[in-house]
Amino acid sequence: MGFSSDPRARFNLEQVSILLLEETPLGMSILVQVMNGFGARKLQRCDSVAKAESVVRETELDLLIVDAMASGGGYDFVHWLRNSGIRPNCYAPVLLTAAHTPAAAVTNARDCGAHIVMAKPLTPKAVLDRIVWVARTGRRFVESDKFVGPDRRFKDAGVPEKVGIGRRREDAVPGKGEG
Amino acid sequence: MSESSKIHVPDMPLGRLIRMPGGKTSGQAIADAEQGLASLQGESMKELNRVLAKAETFYARADGKFDALVVSAFYDLINGAIGLPTAGKDRAIDTMLVSLADLLDYYRSSGDWGDKSVQVHLATFQLLLKTEGIRDLQGTELILAGLRKVSRKAAKG
Numbered sequence: 001m002g003f004s005s006d007p008r009a010r011f012n013l014e015q016v017s018i019l020l021l022e023e024t025p026l027g028m029s030i031l032v033q034v035m036n037g038f039g040a041r042k043l044q045r046c047d048s049v050a051k052a053e054s055v056v057r058e059t060e061l062d063l064l065i066v067d068a069m070a071s072g073g074g075y076d077f078v079h080w081l082r083n084s085g086i087r088p089n090c091y092a093p094v095l096l097t098a099a100h101t102p103a104a105a106v107t108n109a110r111d112c113g114a115h116i117v118m119a120k121p122l123t124p125k126a127v128l129d130r131i132v133w134v135a136r137t138g139r140r141f142v143e144s145d146k147f148v149g150p151d152r153r154f155k156d157a158g159v160p161e162k163v164g165i166g167r168r169r170e171d172a173v174p175g176k177g178e179g
Numbered sequence: 180m181s182e183s184s185k186i187h188v189p190d191m192p193l194g195r196l197i198r199m200p201g202g203k204t205s206g207q208a209i210a211d212a213e214q215g216l217a218s219l220q221g222e223s224m225k226e227l228n229r230v231l232a233k234a235e236t237f238y239a240r241a242d243g244k245f246d247a248l249v250v251s252a253f254y255d256l257i258n259g260a261i262g263l264p265t266a267g268k269d270r271a272i273d274t275m276l277v278s279l280a281d282l283l284d285y286y287r288s289s290g291d292w293g294d295k296s297v298q299v300h301l302a303t304f305q306l307l308l309k310t311e312g313i314r315d316l317q318g319t320e321l322i323l324a325g326l327r328k329v330s331r332k333a334a335k336g
Contacts, residue, residue: 007209012202016193026226026263029219037212039203062193070255091189099261100280102254102287120262121273124212128205135197144184151186 011132013040017059020045021052021066021074022097031065034124038131049073056081061092063131066114068098072105075112082113082148090148091141093134097122113149115139216265223263224311227272230260231304238297245292254283271319272307275300278326285334296333300326 018040022028028045035043044059046052055061064081068074074096084090096114109117115134118126139150203211237253240246257280264272279300286292303322307314 007204007206009205010202011197011205011208012199013197014201015199016196024259024263026219026222027259029222030216030262030265033215033219034212037210037215038208039211062196070258088190088192091191093191093193097262100258100277100284102284121265121270122262123265124209124216128208128212132197132205135191135193138188138191138194140186141189142184142186 009132011038011128011135013038013131015042016040016062017042018044019052019055019059019061019064019066021047021049021064021069021077023047023067023069023073027067030122034122034127035065037124038128049077052077053080056084056086056089061089063134064092064094065127066094066096068096068101068105068109070099072108074098075105075108078112078114078149093150095127095130095134110152111147111149113147115150223269224308226263227260227308230256230263231301231308234301234304238301241292241294241297243292243294245286245290247287247290250283250287250292254280254287257283269307269311271314271323272304272311274323275303275307275326278323278330279304282330282333285330291333293333296329299329 013035018035020028020031020035020043022031025047028047032043032045044055044061046055052066064078066074066078078094078096081092081094082090094114094116096109096112096117097120098109098117099120101109101117101119116130118130142149142151233256234253237249237256241249241253257276261273261276261280264270264276279297282293282296282300303326306322307319
């Protein structure tokens, strides 16, 4: 995906209210170290779905980083959040982290309503790229009987700026002829 | 029957907050985060040694045959450990853990059990922990490529 990778690009997470859901203490420490390194100060640490649900009810959140967890409880939590009707939290961006996605959970991961699913191991660069990407991309939100969450159909990169003169996407790609 | 649906673009404060004055450059932020992760290295290695000991217990308890409860608990243990080695910057152990999780997930759903395939993963786990920091990169890559072959071969049956 076309994430920003310029090391000079500035960003500010100091005022961003972030919920972290991770059930293992060391996993939580890893997330906290990464987010503190990014300059985030408003972290809500939750080691259980029950605690996370309570925070969602009481605190306005700008970003959630949720682990899928061995039980799959992370998927259920995101599904609950999207269907909770608790505004504005139900629309907040969610980065879902997953260690190993078992074959049986792939559909769950796709349909729970997260903005992005990230495979562990997490690296600071990968996490930052995805936060910045989510922040810069105003995704459409779909609310239907079967799915509530960011539109799963989206482009990761459009026609390059100042190049896309033609009608079709292919017009902007050098070396592609008329077809 | 038609399904009712609504499509809209909700307000997202994150997009505004992240652009506020101050903050950090991404280069500095990544360096600071990596420094924070380095402080967890000792804790990470201690936890991985605990995971290995527990994994060996599960392997012994399986006793060469499929046991649904053991395989499920074994999978949960390995799944929970993926990502922890990164705190110690050890991607090789993470690669081994992902390969073992693939294998156990396959056994969990198929009801099969490949004693030697699991054994070779655990032996590699032990080797990688013991040689942490003094490993030959090329040799490690070869070992990990071998493990991936073992998992893929087991999954093909």
